[in-house]
Amino acid sequence: MALIYSDYSRSRIGWLFGFSGWQMAVVATTFLPIAVSMSRGAWRSVALFALVWVIVTAVTITPVRGRSAVGWLLASLSFAAGGLNGWTKFRADATAGKVGDLAEPDLPGVLQGISIHDGPPQGATFSRIAVIQDHAAKTWALTAAVVHPGIGLAEGETRARHGNGLTELIDLAARTELIDELIFLVRTVPEDGAERDQWILRHRRPDGPSSARQINDELQANLTQASVRSEAFVTFVVPESRIGREAKEAGGGLDGRARVLYGLAGELEAQLRGGMGMTGVTWLSSPDLALACRTGFAPGDRAAVIDALAEKEQHPEVNAEIPWAMAGPSGADPVARHYSHDAWNSISSTIKLPTKGALMGALAGVLTPTEPGERRSFMVAYPILSQSAAERQSATSEWAADIGEELNAKAKRKVRARSRAEAEKIRNLDHKLAGGNALTRPYAVCTVTVPKTQRIASFGRGLDSSIRRAGFAPLRLDLSQDVAFAATNIPLGVSLTRKA
Numbered sequence: 126m127a128l129i130y131s132d133y134s135r136s137r138i139g140w141l142f143g144f145s146g147w148q149m150a151v152v153a154t155t156f157l158p159i160a161v162s163m164s165r166g167a168w169r170s171v172a173l174f175a176l177v178w179v180i181v182t183a184v185t186i187t188p189v190r191g192r193s194a195v196g197w198l199l200a201s202l203s204f205a206a207g208g209l210n211g212w213t214k215f216r217a218d219a220t221a222g223k224v225g226d227l228a229e230p231d232l233p234g235v236l237q238g239i240s241i242h243d244g245p246p247q248g249a250t251f252s253r254i255a256v257i258q259d260h261a262a263k264t265w266a267l268t269a270a271v272v273h274p275g276i277g278l279a280e281g282e283t284r285a286r287h288g289n290g291l292t293e294l295i296d297l298a299a300r301t302e303l304i305d306e307l308i309f310l311v312r313t314v315p316e317d318g319a320e321r322d323q324w325i326l327r328h329r330r331p332d333g334p335s336s337a338r339q340i341n342d343e344l345q346a347n348l349t350q351a352s353v354r355s356e357a358f359v360t361f362v363v364p365e366s367r368i369g370r371e372a373k374e375a376g377g378g379l380d381g382r383a384r385v386l387y388g389l390a391g392e393l394e395a396q397l398r399g400g401m402g403m404t405g406v407t408w409l410s411s412p413d414l415a416l417a418c419r420t421g422f423a424p425g426d427r428a429a430v431i432d433a434l435a436e437k438e439q440h441p442e443v444n445a446e447i448p449w450a451m452a453g454p455s456g457a458d459p460v461a462r463h464y465s466h467d468a469w470n471s472i473s474s475t476i477k478l479p480t481k482g483a484l485m486g487a488l489a490g491v492l493t494p495t496e497p498g499e500r501r502s503f504m505v506a507y508p509i510l511s512q513s514a515a516e517r518q519s520a521t522s523e524w525a526a527d528i529g530e531e532l533n534a535k536a537k538r539k540v541r542a543r544s545r546a547e548a549e550k551i552r553n554l555d556h557k558l559a560g561g562n563a564l565t566r567p568y569a570v571c572t573v574t575v576p577k578t579q580r581i582a583s584f585g586r587g588l589d590s591s592i593r594r595a596g597f598a599p600l601r602l603d604l605s606q607d608v609a610f611a612a613t614n615i616p617l618g619v620s621l622t623r624k625a
Contacts, residue, residue: 129483129484130288130482130485131483133567148185148186151182151185152181152185152186155182158170158178159171159175200605201604204459213234213458213459214456215233215234215454215458216455216456217231217451218450220456227449228411228448229450230449230452231449231450231452232615233453233457233466233607234607235261235607235608235611235619236617236619238262239259239617241256241257242255242379243411244380244386244387245383245384247387252410253411254383254386254387254408254410255267255268255410255414256383257360257414257617257618264363264365265364265365265382265386266360266363266386267390268358268360268414268417268617269360269390269397269406269408270356270358270405270407270409271357271406271407272357272403272404272405274402275489276485276486284485284486286400288485290399291401292562293396293400294307294397294400295507295509295563295565297393298361298393299511299512300563301392303367303368303385304362304389304509305362305367305508305511306508306509306622307360307362307509308359308361308362308504308505308620310502310503310613310614310616311355311503311504312356312501312502312614313353313354313492314354314424314494314500355492359393359397359406360617361389361390361618362618363389368385368386372384372385394406394408412446414616415446415447416446417615418617419451419452419453422452422453422466422469422614422615423454423467423468423469425468430445459606459607461606462601462603463581463606465577468576468577469575469577470574470576470577471573471574471575471606471610472582472588472601473570473610474585474588474589474599475570475571475599475602476569476570476598476599476600477598479596479597479598487596487597488503488571488595490591491503491571491588491591495587496579496584498576499584500574501591502571502572502574503571503572503613504612505567506567506568506612506620506622507565507567508565508566508567508622508623509563509565514564515558515563516558519551519564523551568622570602570609570612570613571592571599572614573585573587573588574614585601605621608621609621
């Protein structure tokens with residue numbers, strides 16, 4: 126049985142003809158000179174002001190690939206200024222031999238303001254969870270590597286239970302009054318065969334039959350080419366404005382904040398393992414997070430790290446850890462339509478939820494690589510509004526829907542079925558909030574990464590094709606490819622909605 130979810134609506138609803146309040150204000154204000162000129166009989170002025178009014182109206186209300194013309198103009202000017210002044214180009218300190226503190230992250234773009242701290246020891250093993258601090262966004266976060274059996278062969282009842290588990294997880298995060306965003310990140314890469322190479326090296330006997338050796342080598346070659354490997358991460362983000370008071374009660378400082386984050390991690394882990402059916406939840410330490418960060422920028426480096434870890438078992442003096450000063454790329458250059466990092470190029474697209482509803486598990490097809498060496502990844506984020514903000518938005522949206530209906534009725538304009546359905550969903554939102562549900566504005570971004578030896582544009586078209594086959598509409602994140610890449614591949618709590 127297919128499970129389709131369609132109980133979502135736009136965060137803001139227009140008043141008249143689908144326009145928002147500020148758009149109507151701009152259109153009405155720029156029309157005033159035309160009215161004044163008409164009253165005075167100055168018809169040449171009327172024609173001139175009418176031309177200006179048409180241009181301003183078109184710029185204000187016409188969206189172009191998800192942005193207004195003004196938004197595109199500002200983004201293009203900012204991108205051009207950053208490129209001409211060299212602000213967007215990144216070169217790691219390690220490439221110039223200027224590395225100071227190896228524990229200090231050296232990351233590009235939106236990741237430059239991030240610091241990684243070792244939390245206090247916990248549990249019988251005295252493990253230390255990595256605490257992620259974003260100085261620019263003023264947030265704290267923890268990341269866990271998770272394992273899920275998948276829902277590809279699950280019955281409808283199991284899928285519904287997992288879907289309800291996600292809803293309960295979001296409601297639980299909202300009830301903490303601390304967490305303001307949950308981020309799920311999945312990366313799927315072609316299998317590099319590193320673990321199997323180590324297994325064969327440990328178990329192959331020199332005096333073994335040559336036929337068995339040949340069979341294993343052929344299996345290794347064929348299975349490696351046909352297999353993919355998935356990595357999944359869950360990150361929760363807490364703003365400094367919310368955690369400050371709780372941290373003082375827990376001792377203050379970094380340790381106080383870490384204790385609060387540890388408590389939240391325990392609450393979320395119980396729900397992840399229970400309602401959502403995760404078979405493994407491991408909160409990452411600083412070395413584990415550095416490895417996830419490095420393989421996010423350079424997928425081909427994972428095999429060398431696996432070999433180093435295996436060699437360390439025999440030779441303890443081997444250093445298999447990646448220092449944070451070298452966890453980022455050696456160089457990165459954002460381009461208008463893709464992102465260049467080390468020997469790789471990436472293209473990111475966001476997706477638009479379809480009106481007819483989203484099929485649970487539909488994004489699995491987006492993760493499937495289509496060519497050798499290709500990596501697919503996506504991020505689904507759930508920004509959670511506070512109860513007061515949710516109630517204000519619900520009241521404002523409901524008021525806008527009522528005003529819109531009245532204005533359309535006075536203008537004798539027939540309301541389309543889609544607009545009526547959106548208004549009805551807005552009115553039902555208040556009942557859900559009163560029932561204790563949380564309000565969230567989810568969004569998703571998908572990314573494809575390939576070596577620079579291959580044409581990234583064709584793989585970008587393939588990604589958009591996979592998104593359309595999954596039932597969604599793709600939208601290329603032009604001029605924001607670096608931020609989109611960091612959000613979809615680096616599990617450090619990067620958000621596309623939070624302003625630094």
